[in-house]
Amino acid sequence: MKLFKTTKGVLVQHNDAYCLIQQDWDTLINRDDLYNYLVKQFPNEISITAEEAGEWIEQHLLPPIGKQEVWAAGVTYLKSRDARMEESKDSGGADCYQRVYDAERPELFFKSLPHRVAGHKQPVNIRKDSTWNVPEPELTLYINAAGTIQAYTVGNDMSSRSIEGENPLYLPQAKVYEKSAGLGPCLYVSHEPILPETGIHMAIHRNGAKMYEGSTTVSRMKRALPELVSYLYKEMEFEAGCFLMTGTCLVPPTDFTLQPGDRIDISIDGIGTLVNTVAVK
Ligand code: DO4
Numbered sequence: 001m002k003l004f005k006t007t008k009g010v011l012v013q014h015n016d017a018y019c020l021i022q023q024d025w026d027t028l029i030n031r032d033d034l035y036n037y038l039v040k041q042f043p044n045e046i047s048i049t050a051e052e053a054g055e056w057i058e059q060h061l062l063p064p065i066g067k068q069e070v071w072a073a074g075v076t077y078l079k080s081r082d083a084r085m086e087e088s089k090d091s092g093g094a095d096c097y098q099r100v101y102d103a104e105r106p107e108l109f110f111k112s113l114p115h116r117v118a119g120h121k122q123p124v125n126i127r128k129d130s131t132w133n134v135p136e137p138e139l140t141l142y143i144n145a146a147g148t149i150q151a152y153t154v155g156n157d158m159s160s161r162s163i164e165g166e167n168p169l170y171l172p173q174a175k176v177y178e179k180s181a182g183l184g185p186c187l188y189v190s191h192e193p194i195l196p197e198t199g200i201h202m203a204i205h206r207n208g209a210k211m212y213e214g215s216t217t218v219s220r221m222k223r224a225l226p227e228l229v230s231y232l233y234k235e236m237e238f239e240a241g242c243f244l245m246t247g248t249c250l251v252p253p254t255d256f257t258l259q260p261g262d263r264i265d266i267s268i269d270g271i272g273t274l275v276n277t278v279a280v281k
């Protein structure tokens with residue numbers, strides 16, 4: 001089941017049918033057993049044709065977020081550890097990535113407030129003071145206030161490799177700035193946990209030419225999703241729930257950096273494709 005937040009209300013897709021739910025987004029998603037709640041609501045809500053639904057998604061889509069904070073986990077895939085050890089070798093920071101990959105406690109960092117999030121087909125920014133910029137395709141969890149995973153979305157953790165590589169203490173500047181987080185296009189609500197064989201794919205296009213393409217699966221993640229959630233919720237409460245990006249699994253080659261106008265397509269099987277174009281503020 002998919003939830004699309006639109007300017008006209010919440011569009012729910014269940015199999016090939018659509019309905020419109022006129023409820024506050026945060027109240028709707030912040031419940032236990034969201035999947036069964038939606039299944040029960042479905043027949044009673046205003047039914048929408050597939051054509052209308054397609055038009056709304058095209059013209060009236062919002063990022064799938066309300067009042068939630070966005071957090072992120074890091075170095076959860078070998079690919080991320082290796083890339084970061086390489087980029088920070090001259091600064092002497094490489095060792096901390098190896099240590100956090102092996103440690104019991106995961107790396108968790110604050111990524112974004114809702115107003116800094118870009119949705120599907122909206123621009124994400126690269127920093128003017130950064131020379132090396134990449135998107136990070138990340139399976140992203142919606143976790144309710146009670147601390148259970150209720151839905152999944154596609155995340156883009158835009159990152160400056162030059163700033164983080166200079167000094168790991170610059171991580172907040174490498175990661176947090178206007179429109180440095182992409183989320184969308186929808187929330188995928190399932191009654192089963194996402195399967196490890198779920199594919200994550202990313203392509204980057206420049207002037208119509210493909211500059212990068214890569215794919216992997218969630219099974220390559222070193223940590224379990226509930227483990228990341230349990231650390232995030234250890235000493236914090238999230239009244240409206242929160243989003244958690246679960247770490248990048250794909251890294252473009254070392255000589256690649258994003259340019260304004262590039263198009264980034266990130267797809268996760270069963271959830272959808274998040275498309276962002278690159279801009280400078
Ligand atoms: O350790 C720094 C950030 C890691 C990260 O964003 C990732 O692995 O996705």
Ligand code: MG
Pocket residue numbers: 072073074136138157247248
């Ligand atoms: Mg990341």
